[in-house]
Amino acid sequence: MQDLSDPVQLLKSIEPGMLIRYGLEFVTAVVILVVGLIVAKLVERLIRRSLERTSRVDVTLARFLAKAANYAILALVLIMVLAQFGIQTTSIIAALGAVGIAIGLALQGTLSNVAAGIMLLAFRPFKIGDYIDASGVEGTVQEIGLFITELKSADGVYRVAPNRQLWDTAIINYSRNPSRRVEIAVGIDYGDDVDKACALLMDLAAKEKRFLGDPAPMTFVKSLDDSAVTVALRAWTRTDDYWSVLWDMTRAAKVACDEAGISIPFPQRDVHVYSHGGVVAGVE
DSSP states (O other): OOOOSSSSHHHSOHHHHHHHHHHHHHHHHHHHHHHHHHHHHHHHOOOOOOHHTTSSSSSHHHHHHHHHHHHHHHHHHHHHHHHHOOOHHHHHHHHHHOOOOHHHTHHHHHHHHHHHHHHHHHOSOTTTEEEEEETEEEEEEEEEOEEEEEEEEETOOOOEEEHHHTSOOOOSSSSSSSSEEEEEEEEEEEOOOOHHHHHHHHHHHOOOTTTTSSSEEEEEEEOOSSOOOEEEEEEEGGGGGHHHHHHHHHHHHHHHHHHHOOOOOOOOOEOOOEEEETTEEEEE
């Protein structure tokens, strides 16, 4: 019986064919590993460049899909390398599946944010630079990540919202359409001339170069309120000019009404006084 504790005797006991076979398996495993790493990197670059060339796919989504493809190829290469050494990969695959399920259950909230982030990037209800309102989460979109979306409010406050919250709620995108409708409402006295007030607002609209010609500006009596007749001007402007036009036209309407002698009344109440046996009572 050979003494296996002696390295020299151990090497002599190994058949040359076995050395060659194990050597070839080792070399093959190394080749598979190297080629797999190269292929994974090339596939990642190819997917990223292909998706970034089209405007339909967001840059963040393109990078995520490219990196996911890279990891998938690396996992397949690892299994092939282990199989090359004669290791049973069936149990490894089953174990990885069980670990994946456990991680998925533990991180289901986080993974739902990732899924929502992918949906937001794929369907793009908003993009970076858009001003949105999602059930109270309001601001200009700064960054769309896989877990959260970063926003900046109109007063410069940093806000962050989980992607799942944005995906599961109605979103108002104020920047999506190229044009918006501006409405200037002015309350005039019941004794003032309504046609004169409408003509005054139309003159202001004709002088405002930022208004669009289609649809054309229009004026109308919006409501008959308790203390005033509300006359309104509606016109369309570019979305980027909306707030500046609204503020400028509101001021111009007040100045024009003052110059034309059209009063903008304060809230009023009529008080009727009745006397019953010396007792005075007021009824509004």
